[in-house]
Amino acid sequence: MLRDLVRKISSGMEQIHFEGINVGLVDERGEIAAMYKGIPQNEVGVRTDVLDNIPKAIGMQMMIRSMAPNVIVADEIGSKEDVQAIRYAVCCGIKGIFTVHGKTMEDLKQNPYIHELIQSHIFERLIFLDEKLKGEPKKVYFLGSMKEDYMLA
Numbered sequence: 001m002l003r004d005l006v007r008k009i010s011s012g013m014e015q016i017h018f019e020g021i022n023v024g025l026v027d028e029r030g031e032i033a034a035m036y037k038g039i040p041q042n043e044v045g046v047r048t049d050v051l052d053n054i055p056k057a058i059g060m061q062m063m064i065r066s067m068a069p070n071v072i073v074a075d076e077i078g079s080k081e082d083v084q085a086i087r088y089a090v091c092c093g094i095k096g097i098f099t100v101h102g103k104t105m106e107d108l109k110q111n112p113y114i115h116e117l118i119q120s121h122i123f124e125r126l127i128f129l130d131e132k133l134k135g136e137p138k139k140v141y142f143l144g145s146m147k148e149d150y151m152l153a
Contacts, residue, residue, distance in 0.1 A: 001135045003032050005040055005097060008071050010045020020047050024069030024094075026059035027052040032075060057081035064092050073097045084112040090122055103128065106142065118143065 012020030014114035027033045032045070033050045039049055049067045051059040054081050057075045060082075063069050072089050074082070075100045089096055102108040109115040117123060123143050130138035 001010055001129075002073065002097070002099060003044060006032065006048055007043050009071055009097075010047040021070040022068060023048040024058050024060075024063035024067050024072045025050045025076040026054070026072065028054065028056050028059065028065060028075070029061040032073075034113065055081070057085040060085035060089060063092060069094060069099060069152065071095045075099045076101065078111050078114060080113050083117055086122060110138060 003089075006023055006025055008019050010023040012018050017136070020132070021119065023045060023051045025033060025044060027035070027050055032042065032051045033044045033048075033052060034042045035050060035052045039050075044050065049069065051062060054062070056077060058078065058081075060072055060074060065071055072094055075098075077086070077100050086098065087094060099110075100108060100114055102114075105118075108118065108126070120127070121143050126141040126143065128139040128141075129138050
């Protein structure tokens with residue numbers, strides 16, 4: 001799902017007349033782009049720069065300084081350094097898409113660094129996926145009010 005988001009944001013979506021924007025993908029373990037000799041083996045879009053095999057926090061900072069992304073994407077955030085890099089990106093006017101493990105809002109709040117991001121309203125939305133429905137949204141929270149936008153049964 002994350003790879004598809006990256007590809008669509010990068011390459012655009014003709015159906016909605018969106019031409020695409022620059023995406024910086026920090027693929028720490030090589031799970032998203034599957035780089036081989038500097039070439040993504042998975043389709044991640046024509047406007048996507050990929051940094052792999054580098055800690056997310058360092059990769060995000062490098063992307064911001066040298067690649068001029070409109071959006072930064074990273075999988076499985078959670079460390080203090082990740083949070084600092086995300087804050088830096090936001091201060092630079094860059095949007096982000098990040099994944100984190102947790103089934104409920106309470107799960108996310110158990111990680112003090114993620115809790116800090118939630119409390120400071122860095123994220124606009126939190127989307128919890130339904131395991132049984134293979135990636136379908138189960139709950140979506142708008143963090144301006146911490147109320148659920150919608151919930152699927």
